[in-house]
Amino acid sequence: MTASALISGFTRRISPEASLTHTRSGMRGVITAAEAEQIADGLAQVKAEFDNGTFVIREGDEDIHTAVERRLTELIGAVGGKLHTGRSRNDQVATDFKLWVRDAIEALRVQLRFLQSALIETAEKHVYSVMPGYTHMQPAQPVTAAHWLMSFFWMLARDAERLADAQKRANVSPLGAGALAGNPFGIDREALAQALGFSHAAQNSLDAVADRDYAAETLFVLAMIGVHLSRLAEDIILYSNPSFGFITLDDRYSTGSSMMPQKRNPDPMELARGKAGRLIGNLTGLLATLKGTPSTYNKDYQEDKEALFDSFDSLNLILPVVTAIIKTLRLNPDKLKAALIRDMLATDLADYLVRKGLPFRQAHHVAAAAVRTAAEKGVPLGGLELADLQALSPLFEADVQAVFDFAASVARRDAVGGTAPEAVKAQIEAAEGGGGGKRSPSSPDSL
Template identity: 45%
Template sequence: MKLWAGRFQKETDTLVNDFNSSIGFDARLYQQDIRGSIAHAAMLGKQGIIEEHEAEKIIEGLKAILADIEDGKVEFSMDNEDIHMNIEAMLTQRIGDAGKRLHTARSRNDQVAVDTRLYVKEEIPAIIKQVLDLEQVLVKKAEANLDTVMPGYTHLQRAQPTTFAHYMMAYANMFKRDVTRLEDCLARLDECPLGAGALATSTYPVDRFQTAHALGFHKPTDNSMDSVSDRDYAIELMADLSILMMHLSRFSEEIVLWCSWEFKYVDLDDAYSTGSSIMPQKKNPDVAELVRGKTGRVYGALVTLLTMMKSLPLAYNKDMQEDKEAIFDAIDTVELCLPVFAAMVDTLTVRPKNMAKAAAGGFINATDCADYLTKKGLPFREAYMIVGRLVNMCIKSGDTLDTLTLKDFRAISSLFDEDVYDALALKTCVNERKVYGGPAKESVQKQIELIRQFVGEHTK
């Protein structure tokens, strides 16, 4: 019998029952649901809303159900629609009428709200830990490649010289912001909706501060209608996870390029690559490609929640049942991607010679050549034009700026001298960029230290 059967004269149609049911996906909330119910029962007993001995019996029954679920002894029923009704039905079957008192001063609206918040509240720290693990891998790779010069790119064209360490720290700073975004989201959702009821609390003297603190929340939510009718914390989390996956996807794209024969800046470990069923020479960057592809699933979760909520009147609407599959899938996807991505980066082999060879071409020291002239008193725009003429001359002759003779340089400008070759050396170009945040070795070492400090502060 349905828990709402008193109002209805007919049984729910089988198609409607299946369509309406969420137990197929919200069963994973069983721990959170039981925790919330235990806190609610304890509060009911303390407030004298139900007898203390009934509250104790309910709590004992809930703990036994939790143990049985963990041991695989429980089979959930589609007839009971969702995880909340399944557990309540089991409880009543086991302990009798006392189980029917559990739902006093509570609605499934605030029940599902607290379950989902508890779930998200537990998963965010797990994701943060995975991001911090990736940060440690990036620090390790950066420290090993402080002198590994490579081209930096704009428009995917070789632009200026940098180092592989500087590159790693660029992504490390992106992931650092991802951590702080997740922390901000966690702080904002740290309010407990339990006790809000269907939308207007209860005539019973419930103590929402007791249940909030019992469940580890900072405080109860301030408005009961808001408590059950918004999912902005979940939308915020989906946005944060989408940004995180975007960063992983960009990094994946770099790796796909870098391990191609056209670049060959890195080699992926065999354990994090796959082969072809027909081409024996192939070594495919499937991990990076899958991370890039799975980013779309997380974006989809964000759009799902935004679309679901965009026209809903207050307070609860059944549409909101659609939040959980999107939330679960996004969290599962991120938690699947992060550790395998970190392992792939950790085990890849850097090819400094190939990077140096690429850096030697493409005139990526052209800006440094212009800077050389400006330091000798020439306005930058004039220096820019002179170096442009030099580059054009090199393209026609097949030279690089480094291979031009001093006579060639002076044919364009008398300001060039023997010291131009030191100024154009790639390591000079990199290590003279000592500006805070730049690619010079001492600057990157500072960046590494800041990331290491950040990780340390978050792993105490």
């Protein structure tokens, strides 16, 4: 096996930041100030070679860390061999990877905020647009299009919270834990942790080098984001189907067929939906790897990098596309209106009877009977005569006709979190962090 094969391409993403900090902050009393500056200057040159693609990996290099140390020694002489004093590749790679994950999470949170902003922006245009709401993919009750769009905002808000939580648990420094037993040179691990922006140093050296909880947890959050994007994609794919016609995608985000000229395929959303399976696979793959390892460090842990790099890459690829699709999609009011059927107001009919004093369970039975009667007569629910309704309950009066109004049905759902336009406006205000300075705990800080 060649050295290049031994050195995973994924480890090339790791930053030399920890090595620089280890040299400047963690080795006081172990190396001189002049030696520290020599090593720091040499590492800066090594980083430049990585950045411009001139760094050469040789056959004798066991991994990326020995390759860096070898090149550093070539540049600055024997003092380069002091770089590794008091540390192991085990704590080094764990530190480097945690730094990478921490930054990757922060960048992804920005992408999530962009998508959330797009959802708000599009929702604000459709606060009064009424559309069918579905349960079990059966027509259920009318809702506003804004309410539907905002449901995905709150899914992503929870994802942002989970990312912040995962970031917090990743922000514990393993540097200075050595291979597994700790550091014999009196290195100040808390100073190292602080210099690298960690909250504190890990309290157990065995756990420090073996902890991959943060990797699995982050993969779960990324998979959950993928699932939420998949659900959004599924809705858009379905609603853009001509059989529904609720949504028209911008031409930039639909493709034709090589055979059928009429086709407008929502390929980007299908790809977003498909990525969710990949993200779930990365999570389950790492969990299976971790399950089979004993305590402390094992080479198996190199698999965490491939899984996390791939999951972050996948989301960073699809999030901007989904954001652009949400910003540019067009809702078709005529199609939305045509899809509203009077049976969706059966719950409103039951609510009418409740307001007249009938217990809900009885009101539910009466409304169900009204639906059956309408079907038998071949008329929509709102097409029943008053006499037909009064045969089912004497509580029905002439004012019952006001029930059969979709906009009124939506407007009645005005409690917090409801689909009424005023409730949705309040929801958007909470999402944006408005309300007289009162911030929603689930909304990202920048919205």
